[in-house]
Amino acid sequence: MxxxxxxxxxxxxxxxxxxxxxxxLKVAKLIDISKCIGCKACQSACMEWNDLREAVGTNTGxxxxxxxLSENSWTVMKFFEVEPDGKLEWLIRKDGCMHCADPxxxxxxxxxxxxxxxxxxxxxxxxxxxxxxxxxxTGCPFNVPRISKKDGKAYKCTLCSDRVSVGLEPACIxxxxxxxxxxxxxxxxxxxxxERIADLKERGYQKAGLYDPPGVGGTHVMYVLQHADRPxxxxxxxxxxxxxxxxxxxxxxxxLALIVLGLAALGSFFHYVKVGPNEVxxxxxxxx
Amino acid sequence: xxxxxxxxxxxxxxxINHWLVAITxxxxxxxxxxxxxxxxxxxTNLFGGGPWTRILHPFIGLVMFVAFAGLAMRFWRHNVxxxxxxxxxxxxxxxxxxxxxxxxxxxxxxxxxxxxxxxxVGCLAVLLVSGxxxxxxxxxxxxxxxxxxxxxxxxxxxxxxxxxxxIVHIYAAIWVKGSVRAMMRGYVTxxxxxxxxxxxxxxxxxxxxxx
Numbered sequence: 213m214x215x216x217x218x219x220x221x222x223x224x225x226x227x228x229x230x231x232x233x234x235x236x237l238k239v240a241k242l243i244d245i246s247k248c249i250g251c252k253a254c255q256s257a258c259m260e261w262n263d264l265r266e267a268v269g270t271n272t273g274x275x276x277x278x279x280x281l282s283e284n285s286w287t288v289m290k291f292f293e294v295e296p297d298g299k300l301e302w303l304i305r306k307d308g309c310m311h312c313a314d315p316x317x318x319x320x321x322x323x324x325x326x327x328x329x330x331x332x333x334x335x336x337x338x339x340x341x342x343x344x345x346x347x348x349x350t351g352c353p354f355n356v357p358r359i360s361k362k363d364g365k366a367y368k369c370t371l372c373s374d375r376v377s378v379g380l381e382p383a384c385i386x387x388x389x390x391x392x393x394x395x396x397x398x399x400x401x402x403x404x405x406x407e408r409i410a411d412l413k414e415r416g417y418q419k420a421g422l423y424d425p426p427g428v429g430g431t432h433v434m435y436v437l438q439h440a441d442r443p444x445x446x447x448x449x450x451x452x453x454x455x456x457x458x459x460x461x462x463x464x465x466x467x468l469a470l471i472v473l474g475l476a477a478l479g480s481f482f483h484y485v486k487v488g489p490n491e492v493x494x495x496x497x498x499x500x
Numbered sequence: 501x502x503x504x505x506x507x508x509x510x511x512x513x514x515x516i517n518h519w520l521v522a523i524t525x526x527x528x529x530x531x532x533x534x535x536x537x538x539x540x541x542x543x544t545n546l547f548g549g550g551p552w553t554r555i556l557h558p559f560i561g562l563v564m565f566v567a568f569a570g571l572a573m574r575f576w577r578h579n580v581x582x583x584x585x586x587x588x589x590x591x592x593x594x595x596x597x598x599x600x601x602x603x604x605x606x607x608x609x610x611x612x613x614x615x616x617x618x619x620x621v622g623c624l625a626v627l628l629v630s631g632x633x634x635x636x637x638x639x640x641x642x643x644x645x646x647x648x649x650x651x652x653x654x655x656x657x658x659x660x661x662x663x664x665x666x667i668v669h670i671y672a673a674i675w676v677k678g679s680v681r682a683m684m685r686g687y688v689t690x691x692x693x694x695x696x697x698x699x700x701x702x703x704x705x706x707x708x709x710x711x
Contacts, residue, residue: 359637
């Protein structure tokens with residue numbers, strides 16, 4: 213962590229402002245789906261850098277391997293065969309944590325410091341503080357965190373926060389052979405995406421666009437989609453936001469509930485002070 | 501004090517059952533509040549840290565539910581609300597100002613106790629069902645994410661109502677002298693019964709007379 217511990221925008225289950233004096237650049241990963249060839253080099257690089265090994269799974273009749281994200285697979289290529297305009301398209305999306313600006317996982321987490329959002333935008337799990345309750349899974353609008361069967365802790369993509377903190381790009385970016393994955397400041401990535409979108413529009417993808425959903429405050433992992441009007445083609449939620457159930461559960465209601473409990477105890481005490489105990493007089497007589 | 505005059509209110513098994521519920525409630529309230537709000541997280545220290553708090557809470561919850569079910573089976577018949585209870589609740593100002601003589605005759609339980617009983621029954625049922633839905637790693641994966649989200653919210657609401665109810669319950673026991681002894685040792689004095697539960701007193705003494 214070192215200097216990174218100075219740059220924390222938000223910390224789970226913490227009601228005061230964490231150290232956030234310095235203002236580092238906001239970073240972002242841009243995934244250009246139109247350039248992805250589904251080679252899974254990013255998956256391999258992720259496993260290699262993070263020392264993760266997925267157990268050999270079973271073939272489910274698709275190219276998806278492994279089938280889904282897990283505590284050992286923080287990024288997974290998902291393959292979609294669709295016919296959006298009557299002609300077959302093979303869309304390949306690199307799935308993983310979106311690093312929301314307004315992270316539902318962090319909002320839901322009850323353990324102080326188990327989830328932090330660095331000032332550069334990366335949302336990171338600190339497993340040593342994780343209690344394994346799975347509330348992050350409940351809070352996430354993208355179904356990303358996974359609870360380990362081995363240690364009961366939650367795991368997901370760190371956006372290689374360790375590499376980024378020393379000026380390197382994430383492992384998946386480093387290895388991508390087609391340039392489908394790029395990394396830089398969020399501003400630069402949006403500029404780059406706009407160039408790509410203009411190019412795609414020239415090639416006939418009139419609805420090409422950037423996936424940076426405003427419902428979660430924007431994300432630090434963004435997609436260039438050929439069909440940005442239909443993110444569901446790629447298995448992405450149309451308008452992701454923190455579920456209203458989670459917002460009510462984790463919003464102002466909790467401190468209010470604590471105040472009501474405190475007032476009930478305090479009110480009882482002052483009732484005793486004012487009205488006094490309800491005693492049986494004959495009992496007193498009997499005792500004397 | 502003449503011990504022969506004392507009236508039994510709770511037999512030993514009632515008392516053991518009640519205190520089993522009480523002890524598990526305290527453990528559950530402390531471990532639950534620890535995860536309820538960051539300001540209460542320090543309570544995890546009482547249970548051996550965050551992960552242990554998370555692991556223990558649902559198991560203690562099962563014990564409380566089973567014990568409470570026993571208590572509810574014992575007492576539910578005495579807690580059915582009737583017309584007199586409605587009048588009692590309307591006169592809540594007389595209740596909190598120790599003017600019991602103005603209230604309608606109370607049986608084994610007063611309307612406040614009865615309402616609390618049913619609130620607890622409802623809360624325990626909601627806590628059990630929602631608690632199972634959010635119990636990781638065993639049951640949660642079997643449920644749809646929306647169901648899990650509703651369950652965590654319901655669990656928190658039911659827990660809040662239960663704790664609020666128990667604060668009232670504990671205070672009432674401190675306020676009405678003789679109640680704690682009734683649940684600890686099982687007996688009350690005739691004067692206590694006559695003052696707080698006159699209809700129950702008549703019932704008990706008349707049956708005694710017949711013996």
